Amino acid sequence: MSGDRFSLLIIGGYGTFGGRLARLLGDEPRLRLLVAGRSLEKADDFVADLRTPKDGAEGLGSNNLGAMVQAVAFDRDGDLIEQLTRLRPDLVVDASGPFQTFGKDAYKVVEACIGLGIDYADIADSTGFVAGIGGLDASAKAKGTFALSGLSSLPALSFAALDAMAPHFSRIDNVAAGIAPSPHVRIGLNVVRAIATYAGKPVAVLRNGRPASGRGLIDAMRVTVAPPGVTPLRSRKFLLVDAPDLALLPQNLADLKSSFTGVGTEPQPLQRLLSLAARLVRFRLLPSLLPLSRLLQRASHSFAIGEHRGGMFVRVGGLDHEGRRLTSGWHLIAEGDDGPFIPVIGVEALVRRLLTGVQPENGARPAAGELQLADFEAAFRRFSITSGIRMECEEARLPLYRQILGTAWERLPPAIAAMHAGGARVASGRAQVERGGGLLAGIVARVIGFPPAGEDVPVTVRFAIDGNKEIWTRDFGGKPFRSWQVEGQDRDRHLLTEVFGPFRVLMALTPDGQRLRLVVRGWRFLGIPLPMFLAPGGDTYEEERDGRFCFHVEIGGRLTGLVVRYTGWLVVEG
Structure with missing residues (x-):
């Protein structure tokens, strides 16, 4: 380290990605952060902005600037040995580019760093550049340094x-x-x-x-x-x-x-x-x-x-x-x-590791496999x-909702998970049904077969399996209506598709605390896609309340107003 702080030089430090890296690391008091580029004026302006408190920027360096930040001029086409010797960084991060256009002297910055015993990393996305850095492996090992290329998405x-x-x-x-x-x-x-x-x-x-x-x-x-x-x-x-x-x-x-x-x-x-x-x-x-x-x-x-x-x-x-x-x-x-921070999160993780004394193996190589997914996920929590x-x-299909939810299935309350456990089953309970009063709402309700309005209505839902489909037959006080559900395919992949007569509604399943929300993402009539601003919407969710499965289904639209709203509870029989 240079003095009491770890010295990090970011080439392209005021650019699209270098600037975001500086913001991510700006809260680190153990850092001497050198924001570098060809224009000292632009570097000065960026550092001044970094030092200016901004509302809502907590965690990104602007409100909690602990690093010693300095604007410096750096020209990758200049005398690299002189510049690096004068700046004395412990680590150089190249966040400039495009690496595809660096030409025959593509590795001159890397070579200069290795020659001076300075560690190096970059966020290169050029196939040739990243794959070719291994040619400097022997010299990096001989100097006791590392050079990691492609520490990006x-x-x-x-x-x-x-x-x-x-x-x-x-x-x-x-x-x-x-x-x-x-x-x-x-x-x-x-x-x-x-x-x-x-x-x-x-x-x-x-x-x-x-x-x-x-x-x-x-x-x-x-x-x-x-x-x-x-x-x-x-x-x-x-x-x-x-x-x-x-x-x-x-x-x-x-x-x-x-x-x-x-x-x-x-x-x-x-x-x-x-x-x-x-x-x-x-x-x-x-x-x-x-x-x-x-x-x-x-x-x-x-x-x-x-x-x-x-x-x-x-x-x-x-x-x-x-x-x-x-x-x-x-x-x-x-x-x-938050997305543009992702390409520099790997570099941030590397720097924070270095500050705790965890050093990569010496040598020059692509950064593939250098970090674990947990390293990135820890940083994602800030965003x-x-x-x-x-x-x-393909040969062991899971129950429909479990298939769509993936690992999010584990977040479901027990009562909701039990209702969607798969297989033929029957659930019964009570419901309250409210119908919209508009003419068009009434027509839609009759076409689909929604139940009439009523208080404390007995309800039974029979679930049947037909291949990869779940057929739901709901009976509200002797008034049945049927729909079927399946996972969407192709452009509807990972969405729950529910078919009511000629209508097909596409929904995302999103766990939210004790609730599972069903968010409309598209709809079709006789297979024809319809505008989203006319899609049937409403607050539709399932939840666990007092250990029991409860439902709240609301269907309506801009043209129809409320079509139907039914709420209640169900218990799986047997």
């Missing part, structure tokens, strides 16, 4: 998620990972430039166990990002991107047959235009999208439409230890502006970030 976090799921498999056949940024997050120019370098160009992937060439921002897969117990992101297509995982996965998984890494942006029509532009590069109508980077960035900022939520997934397929087909998925959702794992065995 891909590959550090993705490999941590993969490592958490791997023990469930006897063989892993395929791995896919993707990032879905919030449309309201202002993407940095370097991120856009990085993507533009390979748009429409060959990207090395695995197919059928053999090396193959994918097409950057053209090849796609559809995924619904859905952590257990959280309202999912809307289903979207992820376009193939060139990420370090594509090079590192075959080195770590001998039986791997296919690989994919992608980005899924909103709004999807804008992403389709980006994919069309990539096709122009593929067919050599454009040499590259790199000159259009600023235009692409402005377009992403101008069309910030959709939910202010972002996410990430890692999906693994293969065989379990009994030889059955198994799919496992780790999902993450970040609310609001509105939720993650979890889903397991799906």
Whole structure:
């Protein structure tokens, strides 16, 4: 350490990700934090802003600045030995980029750090850069230093998620990972430039166990990002991107047959235009999208439409230890502006480890496998970030609600879990039914068969199983109506689908204390998607009250007003 504090130099320290790293570590009194970049003026402005208290910023360095923070000029094209010797950092973190464009002297900063015995880490997302850093391994070991590349979402976090799921498999056949940024997050120019370098160009992937060439921002897969117990992101297509995982996965998984890494942006029509532009590069109508980077960035900022939520997934397929087909998925959702902190959380975890004396092994290598999922999850608690794992065995289907909820099933109160335990069963109890008074509400209620209004109405629900469906026959005082439920497929994946006559309603299952909420995420009439602002809404939930299963179902809409509301309790017979 330099003096009494650990000295950390962040190259690109006032940029999109370097600035967030500085905010994450700003509360650490054991740090001397050097915010570095080519412009000393911009670094000074950032540090001044960091020192200014801001309402609601607790935990991100602004209200509790304990680190010694200093703005410094640093030019990666200048005399690196002189600059590093003068600044005397214990650790250099490169948060600049785009690493894809560093050229023939790509590792000059790493080499300078190793030569001076300074530890190094970066958040590189360039396949070539991350995979190639191992060429400096011998010199790093000889100097007693470490150099970790790719300590970011891909590959550090993705490999941590993969490592958490791997023990469930006897063989892993395929791995896919993707990032879905919030449309309201202002993407940095370097991120856009990085993507533009390979748009429409060959990207090395695995197919059928053999090396193959994918097409950057053209090849796609559809995924619904859905952590257990959280309202999912809307289903979207992820376009193939060139990420370090594509090079590192075959080195770590001998039986791997296919690989994919992608980005899924909103709004999807804008992403389709980006994919069309990539096709122009593929067919050599454009040499590259790199000159259009600023235009692409402005377009992403101008069309910030959709939910202010972002996410990430890692999906693994293969065989379990009994030889059955198994799919496992780790999902993450970040609310609001919290998503862009994820790429630097791995570096934050590394720094906090170093401050406690936990040192990585010496040598230069990719950061895949360097951190565990628990390291990231501990940091997620400072944010509105939720993650979890889903397991799906094709030959041993779980009961419907347990299948959809995944690990969130364990949070259900016993009475709710018992009601959804699966199999044919009968439950009975009492209910109060209220009907809407509007003409359209009455028509909808009659079409579906909702019960008439009544107080203290005897109610019976019979559950039957038909393949992967649950058929619910509800009888309110001798007035039955039927619906059936199933897990959604394709774009409706991880949603509960309930069918009432010609209507199909898609709902997210979200545990909330003693309640299980059913949140409408879409609806259809005769298979035709209908606008969400007209969707049947209302406060619908199940809860445990005094050890008994209780329900509160409310169905209505902007056009109909209240259609029906029924509340009450049920007890499983037998």
